[in-house]
Amino acid sequence: MPRKRNVRYTIGFIRSIVGQAEPAIGIILGTGLGGLVKDIQISYKIDYKDIPHFPVSTVESHHGYLIFGKIAGRNCMIMQGRFHYYEGYHHEDIAYPVRVMAEMGVRNLIISNACGGLNPVFKKADLMIMRDHINFHFTTPFQDNTYYKYYNRHPYDRSLMILAEQVALENEIKIQKGVYFSLHGPHLETKEEYRMVRKTGADVVGMSTIPEALQAVNHRMKVLGLSIVTDLGFPDTLKPAFLPEILEAAAKAEPNLTLLTEKIIERIN
Numbered sequence: 602m603p604r605k606r607n608v609r610y611t612i613g614f615i616r617s618i619v620g621q622a623e624p625a626i627g628i629i630l631g632t633g634l635g636g637l638v639k640d641i642q643i644s645y646k647i648d649y650k651d652i653p654h655f656p657v658s659t660v661e662s663h664h665g666y667l668i669f670g671k672i673a674g675r676n677c678m679i680m681q682g683r684f685h686y687y688e689g690y691h692h693e694d695i696a697y698p699v700r701v702m703a704e705m706g707v708r709n710l711i712i713s714n715a716c717g718g719l720n721p722v723f724k725k726a727d728l729m730i731m732r733d734h735i736n737f738h739f740t741t742p743f744q745d746n747t748y749y750k751y752y753n754r755h756p757y758d759r760s761l762m763i764l765a766e767q768v769a770l771e772n773e774i775k776i777q778k779g780v781y782f783s784l785h786g787p788h789l790e791t792k793e794e795y796r797m798v799r800k801t802g803a804d805v806v807g808m809s810t811i812p813e814a815l816q817a818v819n820h821r822m823k824v825l826g827l828s829i830v831t832d833l834g835f836p837d838t839l840k841p842a843f844l845p846e847i848l849e850a851a852a853k854a855e856p857n858l859t860l861l862t863e864k865i866i867e868r869i870n
Contacts, residue, residue, distance in 0.1 A: 606654040606697050612704055614653050619645045619669050624678035626866055627699070627707035627822070629813055631683055632715035632829060632848075636855045637862060638681060643670040649682070655701075656694050658682040667698075673867040678702055685809055686738055687786040696742035696816035703820035709761070709869050710817045711825045711862060715851055716807035717789065717842075718830040719799045720779060725833060726854040728861065729777040730765050731757050731826030734811050735803055737784050742816045756814050758823035761869070765825060768864040774857045779804025781828060783811045789842055795834035805830060825865070829854045 622644070630637060649657050649665035658665045668679040684695045699710065718727065734756065762778070769776040782803035784790065790798065790806060798806050805828055817824045831850040832842045 606694075608700055608704055611652060611654045611701055615647065615667070615701070615705070618647060622669050622676065623706050624669060624676045624702075625706065625708055626672075626675055626677045626869060627702040627710040628677055628679045628862070629683050629710070629712045630679060630681050631713040631809060632831065632851045634713040634855070634858055634862060635681070636859045637672070638668070640859065640863060641668060641670040641672055641677070641679065643668055645669040654697070656684045656690055656697060658684055659688050673863050675866050675869070677866070678705060678707055683809060683813070685786065686812070687808060691744075692738065692740050692742040692812040692815075693744065695812040699813050699816040700820070703817070703822060707822065709823045709825075710813070711827065711865070712810050712813055713827045713829070713858065713862075714781075714807050714810045715831040715847065716781060716805035716828045717795075717832050717834040718805055719795060719834050720777070720804040721835065723777055723804065723830050723833070725830055725850045727775065727777050727830040728769070728854060728858055729779050729805060729828040729830065730762050731781045731810070731828060732762060732778050733757065734781045734783060734814065734826070735801055736811050737782065738811065742812050743819070756818045756824055757826050761823055761825040761865070764868060765827070765861065765865055768861055768868070772860060772864060774861055776861070777804070781810065781826065782806045784808060789832075790834060792836045792839050795839065796836040798834075806834060827858060827862070829858060
């Protein structure tokens with residue numbers, strides 16, 4: 602069962618530190634967006650473990666800080682580090698910070714992630730705009746219907762996708778567009794699992810993002826999902842994947858993803 606959490610209590614604690622800060626844009630810094638932190642004019646930085654009812658990341662490559670500050674002159678609320686289903690958290694737990702963001706005024710959410718490429722035209726370190734997803738966790742943040750208010754069958758906002766494509770073109774950043782398929786993890790997939798996932802119409806496969814996106818849409822946020830292809834899952838040429846190589850691909854793509862995100866933030870309405 603998910604932990605019982607109290608949004609008002611959590612927000613009360615955060616407000617005692619940040620005052621009446623009004624972030625309009627939320628960002629979840631998954632793999633590949635860590636470099637964005639150096640460009641934030643940080644006003645407040647709170648360790649997850651100090652925030653009442655907040656989950657805590659257990660993944661080595663994910664820090665755990667809630668940051669308030671400005672990016673491109675816009676007030677942002679940033680999660681440096683995220684949570685995963687494979688860490689033992691329920692979707693409701695994973696999506697809890699998005700509920701907090703919504704109550705604090707966030708109306709646009711940018712989520713980044715690392716993924717394995719399945720589309721044969723994709724290459725390592727490619728960026729991809731998520732146009733849709735396939736949820737193979739077989740659960741949602743709304744198991745008891747308590748927080749279920751509204752659902753849009755198109756979870757990723759079309760206007761933000763168009764904006765991302767325009768910004769990429771203007772800044773000569775190569776970008777793909779496709780469907781994100783999420784499995785439980787933390788292990789990578791077998792050859793036949795990659796073959797199965799590709800047959801569903803997915804272009805990439807990962808282990809995150811969907812709980813947060815579903816909760817954000819439930820609160821009528823506009824959501825933009827951005828993926829970095831860190832390894833390739835082509836069944837007929839499949840090779841072993843090693844974490845250092847995955848992180849190397851993410852590091853290669855990071856400058857482009859950081860630039861893309863900053864330019865998008867500049868122009869979000």
